[in-house]
Amino acid sequence: MSTLPLAAWMFPAALTMIFVGMPVSLSLIVVAIGFSIPFFGAELAGLQLYRFIGSVAANNALAAVPLFIFMGAVLENSGIGGRVFNAMKLWLGRLPGGLALATMAMCAIFAAGTGIVGAVEVMVGLLAIPAMVANKYDKGLISGTICAGGSLGTMIPPSIVVIIYASVAQMPVGDMLAGTLIPALIMVTLFFGYILVYCILKPSAAPKVDPAEFDIPLSTKLWITVKAIIPPAILVTSVVGSILMGIAAVSEAAAVGAAGAVLLTIFYGDFSWKGTWQAAVKTIVITSMIMLIVVGGTMFTSVFRLQGGGQLVNDMVRALDLGPTGLLLLFLGIVFVMGALLDWVSVVLICIPLFMPFLAPAGIDPLWFGILVIIMIQTSYLTPPMAPSIFYLRGIAPKDFTTVEMYKGVVPFVICQVITGIVVYFWPATALWLPAFFLQ
Amino acid sequence: AQQSVKFRMTQFAGDTSMFYTLTTTPFVERLKSMTGGKAEFTPFPGGVLAPPLEAYKAVEDGIADAGHLTPLYIVNRDPVNSFYGGHPGGMPPEMMLHWLYNGGGAALLAEHRRATMKMHSIPLSIGPAEIWHSHVKIRTAADLKGLKFRAAGAWAQILNEYFGASATTVAGGEVYTMLERKGVDVVEWSGPAENAKTGLQNAAPYIIMPGPHTNAFMFELIMPAAKWDAIPNDLKIQIEAAARIATTETLFAWTVEDMKGMEIMRNSKAEFITPEPSLTTDIREAGRSWAMKRAAEQEAKGNPWMKRVSDSYYGFYDNWIKNAAYRAVD
Amino acid sequence: MTYIIGRISGVFGAVAALASLALILVIVFEVTSRYVLHAPTVWAFDVAYMLNGAIFVFAAALTLRLNQHVSVDIFSKAIPEKVFRAMEIVVYLLLILPAISLLTYAGWSEFFKSWATGEVETVSPWQPKIWPFRFVLAIGLTALWLQVLARIFAPAENTTQY
Numbered sequence: 010m011s012t013l014p015l016a017a018w019m020f021p022a023a024l025t026m027i028f029v030g031m032p033v034s035l036s037l038i039v040v041a042i043g044f045s046i047p048f049f050g051a052e053l054a055g056l057q058l059y060r061f062i063g064s065v066a067a068n069n070a071l072a073a074v075p076l077f078i079f080m081g082a083v084l085e086n087s088g089i090g091g092r093v094f095n096a097m098k099l100w101l102g103r104l105p106g107g108l109a110l111a112t113m114a115m116c117a118i119f120a121a122g123t124g125i126v127g128a129v130e131v132m133v134g135l136l137a138i139p140a141m142v143a144n145k146y147d148k149g150l151i152s153g154t155i156c157a158g159g160s161l162g163t164m165i166p167p168s169i170v171v172i173i174y175a176s177v178a179q180m181p182v183g184d185m186l187a188g189t190l191i192p193a194l195i196m197v198t199l200f201f202g203y204i205l206v207y208c209i210l211k212p213s214a215a216p217k218v219d220p221a222e223f224d225i226p227l228s229t230k231l232w233i234t235v236k237a238i239i240p241p242a243i244l245v246t247s248v249v250g251s252i253l254m255g256i257a258a259v260s261e262a263a264a265v266g267a268a269g270a271v272l273l274t275i276f277y278g279d280f281s282w283k284g285t286w287q288a289a290v291k292t293i294v295i296t297s298m299i300m301l302i303v304v305g306g307t308m309f310t311s312v313f314r315l316q317g318g319g320q321l322v323n324d325m326v327r328a329l330d331l332g333p334t335g336l337l338l339l340f341l342g343i344v345f346v347m348g349a350l351l352d353w354v355s356v357v358l359i360c361i362p363l364f365m366p367f368l369a370p371a372g373i374d375p376l377w378f379g380i381l382v383i384i385m386i387q388t389s390y391l392t393p394p395m396a397p398s399i400f401y402l403r404g405i406a407p408k409d410f411t412t413v414e415m416y417k418g419v420v421p422f423v424i425c426q427v428i429t430g431i432v433v434y435f436w437p438a439t440a441l442w443l444p445a446f447f448l449q
Numbered sequence: 450a451q452q453s454v455k456f457r458m459t460q461f462a463g464d465t466s467m468f469y470t471l472t473t474t475p476f477v478e479r480l481k482s483m484t485g486g487k488a489e490f491t492p493f494p495g496g497v498l499a500p501p502l503e504a505y506k507a508v509e510d511g512i513a514d515a516g517h518l519t520p521l522y523i524v525n526r527d528p529v530n531s532f533y534g535g536h537p538g539g540m541p542p543e544m545m546l547h548w549l550y551n552g553g554g555a556a557l558l559a560e561h562r563r564a565t566m567k568m569h570s571i572p573l574s575i576g577p578a579e580i581w582h583s584h585v586k587i588r589t590a591a592d593l594k595g596l597k598f599r600a601a602g603a604w605a606q607i608l609n610e611y612f613g614a615s616a617t618t619v620a621g622g623e624v625y626t627m628l629e630r631k632g633v634d635v636v637e638w639s640g641p642a643e644n645a646k647t648g649l650q651n652a653a654p655y656i657i658m659p660g661p662h663t664n665a666f667m668f669e670l671i672m673p674a675a676k677w678d679a680i681p682n683d684l685k686i687q688i689e690a691a692a693r694i695a696t697t698e699t700l701f702a703w704t705v706e707d708m709k710g711m712e713i714m715r716n717s718k719a720e721f722i723t724p725e726p727s728l729t730t731d732i733r734e735a736g737r738s739w740a741m742k743r744a745a746e747q748e749a750k751g752n753p754w755m756k757r758v759s760d761s762y763y764g765f766y767d768n769w770i771k772n773a774a775y776r777a778v779d
Numbered sequence: 780m781t782y783i784i785g786r787i788s789g790v791f792g793a794v795a796a797l798a799s800l801a802l803i804l805v806i807v808f809e810v811t812s813r814y815v816l817h818a819p820t821v822w823a824f825d826v827a828y829m830l831n832g833a834i835f836v837f838a839a840a841l842t843l844r845l846n847q848h849v850s851v852d853i854f855s856k857a858i859p860e861k862v863f864r865a866m867e868i869v870v871y872l873l874l875i876l877p878a879i880s881l882l883t884y885a886g887w888s889e890f891f892k893s894w895a896t897g898e899v900e901t902v903s904p905w906q907p908k909i910w911p912f913r914f915v916l917a918i919g920l921t922a923l924w925l926q927v928l929a930r931i932f933a934p935a936e937n938t939t940q941y
């Protein structure tokens with residue numbers, strides 16, 4: 010490599026802007042335009058990159074993004090969460106770390122109702138943190154449970170991460186959503202297992218709840234549970250199920266789910282115009298944040314390839330001379346490290362277009378690889394310095410929670426996520442069996 | 450004029466697609482070696498210089514110097530493109546080659562591009578028939594009613610106008626997903642080889658073939674007339690020669706690949722459905738009627754092109770049918 | 780002035796929020812007519828993508844005003860606030876504003892071109908005129924441009940994280 014192509018400087022330029030603290034989306038756009046100008050001149054560079062805004066808008070799969078966010082935002086604003094949390098407490102409250110287990114269970118349920126992390130985490134956190142604090146739960150345990158549970162929002166289908174990933178990697182969204190389901194269950198099981206073991210070994214971390222609270226007849230208990238859980242469960246399973254079974258397109262299922270969430274609030278008497286409007290405003294802000302990164306990433310990738318970046322990456326990876334296993338571990342390692350530093354949309358938009366061309370020649374199943382990446386991306390919510398789950402937690406936790414306590418609390422959960430990745434790595438069937446099953 | 454040519458050329462397909470590997474790459478490489486590197490087209494797959502569906506604009510704006518594109522994607526702009534992008538119920542490949550090179554088809558396209566787009570156009574590759582992948586068994590025209598059909602060009606308009614279906618255009622990368630998740634009921638994308646590569650046989654239970662909407666389709670090498678005119682004569686001749694070789698070369702390679710693709714389709718779980726002959730006839734008539742209607746509309750607006758190209762196309766078509774009886778072809 | 784720009788961004792945000800509700804209705808309508816009535820519409824697909832474009836482009840300015848475009852704050856938290864603010868002004872003025880200006884310029888010139896030629900959507904069988912969509916992109920980009928300008932004069936609003 011005597012002279013480096015211009016593309017080689019695009020990453021340093023973008024990363025500098027991002028780490029100085031500029032918005033990721035605008036940084037990608039600026040660098041794309043900056044490196045396009047020497048090629049085309051200013052006016053054509055603007056025109057060339059402008060066209061990608063329209064093409065991102067026209068991507069049918071991405072229409073599901075605002076819809077799944079809206080669905081979560083509506084559920085978050087309603088009183089549905091409180092009822093589900095109470096029901097979970099009734100069943101799990103007596104176990105060691107019972108409130109944490111109830112919190113995790115609720116996270117898993119609501120993760121199936123939205124495609125993003127913030128909605129699950131904030132809603133569950135607002136309900137569960139006061140309950141756990143009142144019971145003198147360990148702050149690390151509280152933080153870890155809320156952050157890790159919240160991160161399930163994109164692990165359990167539907168998931169905006171999967172939708173964006175599939176559109177960047179040109180993979181079938183349905184297969185990917187189906188592929189994440191079993192790994193998600195493994196991850197939830199590991200989370201449960203960790204909480205249980207930790208609270209058995211260290212009972213002081215999770216003092217027992219007053220049993221009087223649960224002393225109600227079984228029939229009442231069942232009735233409370235049915236009332237709280239069945240209607241949202243029907244909504245969630247019909248939306249996710251219709252995607253997995255191939256009954257409806259993703260954006261169609263998402264729209265029905267969004268409308269269904271509003272109907273559900275009417276059914277429970279929680280509906281308000283104000284709440285719906287707030288959900289819509291929240292939806293567009295988060296959508297805009299995500300989609301503008303997609304736009305920036307698309308522009309960045311286009312200019313990177315234009316400037317010979319594809320060849321550059323090819324040469325570099327060839328020079329390393331890795332086998333399929335080495336290649337896979339390298340890519341997953343990059344995702345893990347990038348996930349600590351950047352948000353997931355940027356990781357997907359920057360890494361995946363570079364990785365994809367290597368998979369087929371190395372004989373790596375792109376679906377299996379995709380699921381492994383999605384699992385690695387789960388860690389990105391929790392790994393500092395860029396840890397969105399912890400940022401959300403800071404917004405809702407009492408002031409005496411320190412950031413160090415939060416970071417310490419999430420470490421065991423990150424380990425659970427990595428173990429999930431290892432399981433899927435050694436048993437690819439965990440990721441591949443379900444998509445194949447639904448294909449029958 | 451300059452002594453050598455170095456052009457950025459935009460494609461609309463991805464660089465792993467057969468539209469790219471069987472058509473663009475061989476042309477670019479042959480031309481380079483034919484001219485000793487004096488004529489070099491650097492190809493960029495869809496999504497680099499422009500989003501796939503806006504590749505024509507990239508050539509018009511000068512973002513790309515040239516394009517290797519299918520007129521199918523600009524049928525909405527001018528209906529004459531239908532005859533070149535794969536006209537519903539139209540000519541099969543062999544007939545189309547004859548029309549293009551010996552029946553005035555290519556010359557007419559070049560004249561049209563120069564007059565209406567200030568572009569120069571050369572046929573560059575031709576592909577054979579396409580098939581449909583469907584969630585519904587389609588045997589007659591009546592079965593098309595109410596279906597959501599991924600289609601492009603005139604076929605999309607004809608589906609809506611003549612068959613009561615609802616056509617949608619989905620970009621290449623999304624075709625599989627949309628079909629598999631029933632975002633659409635039926636898709637036409639390409640022939641057996643490209644479809645097998647995309648895995649469409651796994652996305653829907655039925656394969657409808659032949660898909661009589663497109664018997665052959667053409668790509669063109671297109672560039673601003675000013676750029677073409679500035680190329681030295683000897684290079685122009687070599688570019689034309691390379692394009693002509695590439696056109697037949699692509700067709701032969703494509704057909705051979707399609708036969709392998711058919712073998713894959715046959716071994717898949719999908720079931721072959723052969724439509725009634727009436728469907729072919731109905732689509733052929735709809736294609737002609739659509740063209741006649743558009744020609745009349747355009748003429749009323751003072752645009753003679755649709756009439757001219759339809760007359761040439763259907764004149765050649767009818768002549769072939771009438772006089773090709775002596776040929777023993779299978 | 781920054782206040783007025785902020786209000787403009789808010790108005791576009793409200794339009795985007797309406798568009799998100801409209802997106803739900805359009806797709807639910809399409810789902811009903813396709814699955815229940817077996818009569819899919821020819822327009823829902825195009826309308827849905829136009830609304831989706833409207834949502835994220837119109838909301839981009841409000842999102843910037845609320846400081847909700849993801850950024851990494853490791854470095855900015857480590858240096859004095861005033862130093863960061865000075866850097867922010869420089870980057871927004873010299874890099875971000877010119878970049879968004881080029882996109883906005885392209886947005887308007889493409890709008891005028893499509894308006895003047897009556898261009899229809901290239902591949903849609905519904906063949907809608909393309910200028911309304913181009914218009915939406917152009918205004919959305921202009922609102923974002925204004926909000927970038929406002930950021931040069933005043934720091935972002937402090938709002939709660941979602």
Ligand code: NA
Nearest residue numbers: 120162165167
């Ligand atoms: Na989810």
Ligand code: NA
Nearest residue numbers: 348349389395
């Ligand atoms: Na992180």
